[in-house]
Amino acid sequence: MIETPRSRDILKAHHRREALKTLLVHGALILACGVCVYPLLRILAVSLRPGDRIISTDLAIIPQGATWISYIRVFGETNFLFWLWNSLVITVATSVVGVALASTAAYAFSRFRFPGQKLGLSFLLGTQMLPAGMLILPLFLMIMRLKLMNTYLGMVIAYSVSSLPFSIWILKGYYDTIPRSLEEAALVDGTSVFGAFYRIVLPLSTPALAIAFLFNFTQAWNEYLVARVILTDSFKYTWTLGLFDLQGQYLTQWGMFAAASLLVTMPVMAVFLYSSKWLLTGMTLGGVKG
Amino acid sequence: MASVTFKSITKRFGGNEVLHDVSLRIADKEFLVLVGPSGCGKSTLLRMLAGLEETSEGEIHIGEKLVNHLPPRGREIAMVFQDYALYPHMTVEENMSFGLRLKGIAPDEVDRRVLRAAAILQIEPLLKRTPRQLSGGQRQRVAIGRAIVREPKVFLFDEPLSNLDAKLREEMRIEIAKLHQKLATTIIYVTHDQVEAMTLATRIAVVNGGRIQQVGTPTEVFGRPENMFVAGFIGSPTMNFIEGELQLADGGLRFKTEGVDVPVLGGTGGEPAGPAVLGVRPEAIAIERGEARDGAVPAEIEVIELLGYRKNVHVKVAGVKALASVGAAFGGEPGERVGLRFDPAGVHLFEKATGRRIR
Numbered sequence: 001m002i003e004t005p006r007s008r009d010i011l012k013a014h015h016r017r018e019a020l021k022t023l024l025v026h027g028a029l030i031l032a033c034g035v036c037v038y039p040l041l042r043i044l045a046v047s048l049r050p051g052d053r054i055i056s057t058d059l060a061i062i063p064q065g066a067t068w069i070s071y072i073r074v075f076g077e078t079n080f081l082f083w084l085w086n087s088l089v090i091t092v093a094t095s096v097v098g099v100a101l102a103s104t105a106a107y108a109f110s111r112f113r114f115p116g117q118k119l120g121l122s123f124l125l126g127t128q129m130l131p132a133g134m135l136i137l138p139l140f141l142m143i144m145r146l147k148l149m150n151t152y153l154g155m156v157i158a159y160s161v162s163s164l165p166f167s168i169w170i171l172k173g174y175y176d177t178i179p180r181s182l183e184e185a186a187l188v189d190g191t192s193v194f195g196a197f198y199r200i201v202l203p204l205s206t207p208a209l210a211i212a213f214l215f216n217f218t219q220a221w222n223e224y225l226v227a228r229v230i231l232t233d234s235f236k237y238t239w240t241l242g243l244f245d246l247q248g249q250y251l252t253q254w255g256m257f258a259a260a261s262l263l264v265t266m267p268v269m270a271v272f273l274y275s276s277k278w279l280l281t282g283m284t285l286g287g288v289k290g
Numbered sequence: 291m292a293s294v295t296f297k298s299i300t301k302r303f304g305g306n307e308v309l310h311d312v313s314l315r316i317a318d319k320e321f322l323v324l325v326g327p328s329g330c331g332k333s334t335l336l337r338m339l340a341g342l343e344e345t346s347e348g349e350i351h352i353g354e355k356l357v358n359h360l361p362p363r364g365r366e367i368a369m370v371f372q373d374y375a376l377y378p379h380m381t382v383e384e385n386m387s388f389g390l391r392l393k394g395i396a397p398d399e400v401d402r403r404v405l406r407a408a409a410i411l412q413i414e415p416l417l418k419r420t421p422r423q424l425s426g427g428q429r430q431r432v433a434i435g436r437a438i439v440r441e442p443k444v445f446l447f448d449e450p451l452s453n454l455d456a457k458l459r460e461e462m463r464i465e466i467a468k469l470h471q472k473l474a475t476t477i478i479y480v481t482h483d484q485v486e487a488m489t490l491a492t493r494i495a496v497v498n499g500g501r502i503q504q505v506g507t508p509t510e511v512f513g514r515p516e517n518m519f520v521a522g523f524i525g526s527p528t529m530n531f532i533e534g535e536l537q538l539a540d541g542g543l544r545f546k547t548e549g550v551d552v553p554v555l556g557g558t559g560g561e562p563a564g565p566a567v568l569g570v571r572p573e574a575i576a577i578e579r580g581e582a583r584d585g586a587v588p589a590e591i592e593v594i595e596l597l598g599y600r601k602n603v604h605v606k607v608a609g610v611k612a613l614a615s616v617g618a619a620f621g622g623e624p625g626e627r628v629g630l631r632f633d634p635a636g637v638h639l640f641e642k643a644t645g646r647r648i649r
Binding site: 179181182184185186187188189190191192195200203204 | 340341342361362363367368369371372373375376377378379388389392393436440
């Protein structure tokens with residue numbers, strides 16, 4: 001292309017517009033990050049405050065006389081490690097069971113035609129519209145009749161079934177994007193139908209499986225209401241119940257509360273960071289049929 | 291190696307019958323091409339043979355064995371899919387050896403077969419790559435390699451070249467023909483491309499509307515089409531059709547319509563006089579410049595397309611459009627009046643009502 005003074009002006013104006021657009025987009029993103037991160041920084045500040053400055057209007061992130069005492073007291077004066085262990089066992093078991101159930105159920109919805117298929121999918125979606133509080137009583141009755149109160153199994157069942165519909169939808173959407181010819185090739189190569197699912201479809205679905213696992217993990221890790229109803233033994237408490245116990249009628253240990261709050265985010269953060277590459281690919285691949 | 295027999299095959303999807311009472315026998319080591327337009331049922335027939343679709347009625351035999359009830363893995367077939375269907379999470383080597391490993395074949399034997407197939411298809415340098423690192427042609431070779439290593443009784447190809455560009459398609463066509471010579475195995479090949487059918491097949495089965503229209507060697511199907519569908523589908527450019535009347539005149543049979551009066555060679559007098567369709571291949575038409583004389587059929591040139599070594603001359607004859615394929619030296623111009631002469635060997639007659647061949 002021959003560059004003339006006029007075309008140079010057009011190009012300059014185009015570059016200016018692009019630079020302005022980039023600036024605006026980045027500005028908005030930085031603002032959004034600030035809004036998300038600032039509350040966490042405030043909690044960090046509270047957790048580091050010495051006991052006599054807990055109720056203070058100081059906005060410094062690292063407060064004057066910053067101390068780890070709240071963290072030490074969380075481990076020394078509470079059953080924090082028990083709560084963490086209970087949460088971890090229940091959450092990991094829920095995620096594994098939830099993903100195992102959802103992956104096979106979603107495959108059936110994606111690949112087979114059977115009576116009630118569409119109705120079933122709509123029903124699953126419908127269950128997600130119900131407020132969690134509505135399910136508390138039926139869940140309580142079910143777990144009590146199964147004699148699973150105060151047990152890990154009771155919690156895993158309660159959490160798995162409530163996360164299942166979302167996981168099924170995510171995985172079904174992803175399976176739909178995998179060409180059937182791959183499974184047909186596997187069948188011709190010598191696998192059974194389950195073999196084709198296990199050897200071909202599952203390995204190709206790691207992004208969607210990672211999303212389903214993360215969803216189950218975060219749901220179970222952060223859940224409070226169901227745990228409050230099913231767990232009454234303080235040694236079986238999950239961290240959400242334990243943390244709530246730090247709130248007294250007349251006195252709340254805000255320093256310990258803040259320190260424990262930050263500590264419990266770490267496992268979820270670790271899982272998120274570890275699987276972030278799967279998560280990003282999964283969101284793109286699962287959402288686009290191609 | 292084995293023969294394949296379809297006996298009175300019917301296939302229904304819900305209430306929709308897509309294959310109607312299809313019977314066909316494919317001999318051992320034969321290269322049979324199922325050719326027809328999209329949706330004619332040819333791929334369904336192949337998929338039923340592979341065990342990927344249930345058979346509604348009828349029997350399928352591979353060799354002497356009835357296979358209707360067997361899953362794909364019990365049929366000793368290998369299939370090359372239209373979209374290659376390579377496992378994206380496996381390397382080329384793993385893709386090719388997948389079926390063998392499932393069968394529990396010894397690793398040494400697996401390696402031997404994979405390397406042999408890779409050598410035949412010249413894909414040895416690609417063995418450690420994943421499918422996404424391959425071009426379309428390379429993927430196609432790997433898909434064929436995956437089929438070869440299994441040493442099946444029957445190879446099935448489901449439109450394997452339709453995703454390739456024209457040049458690559460031509461190259462792969464030659465590769466597949468060579469492969470058939472080298473492996474001497476029964477091959478059933480589905481395509482909608484009649485050029486592939488003509489160049490690859492030892493026999494062609496032309497399918498339309500869920501029925502086999504004609505089965506024969508490429509020469510038979512091209513030279514003696516049994517109905518207007520086959521005549522129009524096989525051959526490129528396609529056959530010209532002119533409607534008219536068959537009449538007995540001067541002791542012989544003649545085809546007549548507006549401005550057209552051509553003798554029909556070989557007429558015995560037994561052919562029914564009456565409405566008929568004359569089919570003539572573009573290559574069987576010679577064009578004489580100037581007004582038609584001495585029995586030539588009058589026509590007018592509409593468009594001329596230069597193809598390099600040939601010219602496609604679109605003409606209007608007896609009120610219908612027709613195409614003549616002539617040498618590149620032809621010097622006519624659009625709008626020019628010309629006379630057409632039909633090579634009697636390239637002329638076909640069909641019943642107007644049924645489309646069936648008259649002679």
